[in-house]
Amino acid sequence: MPQSTGVPGVKSAARTVALLELLADRGDRASRLDELAADLSVPRSSMYQLLQTLVDRGWVRSDTTGSLYGIGIRALLTGTSYLDSDRHARMVRPYLDEASDALGETIHMARRDGSDVVYLVTRESHEYPRTISRVGRRIPAHANALGKALLAEYPDAGLPLPELPLRALTENTLTDPARLIADLAAVRERGYSIEREETVAGIAGFGFALHYGSPAIDAISCSVPVHRLTRDHEARIVSVMRDVQTRIETLLPPSAGDPDWR
Structure with a gap:
């Protein structure tokens, strides 16, 4: 909120x-x-x-x-106006297209809103059926790669989480605070988040915070069916998404005169 x-x-x-x-x-x-x-x-x-x-x-x-x-x-109409007027979402879209074409997977951009993340841009893969990740959908931040990439921006004592118990979307969702905190420590160490069937059964995700603000409120991710996730493909996903992350952050440095939205 x-x-x-x-x-x-x-x-x-x-x-x-x-x-x-x-x-x-x-x-x-x-x-x-x-x-x-x-x-x-x-x-x-x-x-x-x-x-x-x-x-x-x-x-x-x-x-x-x-x-x-x-x-x-x-x-x-109001929701569309929000997307049309958002400089970051507008400028990120071509880079998500590139990532989707390079990987053949579904690519997202989302923004943290309280203890949730909201999808702003989605590029769906043509290789498998659509998931639940449509634009405007709200997901608990602790339950997916996008959210965990953004939660890792905060100290453990200041995590923007809802009251316990944390809601489970699948049997793999991290609802135990101690396990979630340990997972976020790994996110900080490696520089990106991983979720394996925590939002949708059969789907894994890799999330990357976009550091054009502090703390970051936006992130991008790649979602992939677990049956397609070989070690080589995972390495390729991380390489492509890190490159896209770097180029977006270079493109969108904090600009003097831009509104500092809450």
Whole structure:
């Protein structure tokens, strides 16, 4: 979650954001008025008024009966604007294309958001079916290569993790804090992270933090099915991704006058 500014929140704004995040998290599962009111502890009448306001403005959509609600198209337009206006995501894309062409694997760029990472750019491999890593998807940072590359930027006592217990996405996800801390120490030593079937069964990943800020908030990674991961291919992945990492960091040094986004 974004850092608090210490300014008292506006209740109606906080309620609106909470509703939109809830609907977005549910994806294609439609929600009913009573369900939303209960989940957000909002009076039914207040929730109805809020929903109708957001439906009128395109942020929420409803079915023909007016009883089911989902996220609206305005949310997509805002998300697209975020990607279009982000200098780093825009300039990294050609380098991810190169890495994807060179390796034949799926390449990602993601940004840390609190204790999660959010995919900003994805180049899918044509060699195997799509994974869960679509643009905009949010994954716990401790559960994948991108996130672990970014967590390793922090001291062990200051890791931006959620409250325990850590959530498991597969049986291989590191949910024990001691094991995670040991893994992050190895990330710092070798300079990149490795995850083996910790996010998706059958998929391994290699993550590389992008140091154009301190601590790094962006990372790139390569995902590969474990059945394709020979020792030679792993060495090739690390070589190509390190080269891409270096070129991106050279291309995108901290620029005077650029906003220092929180």
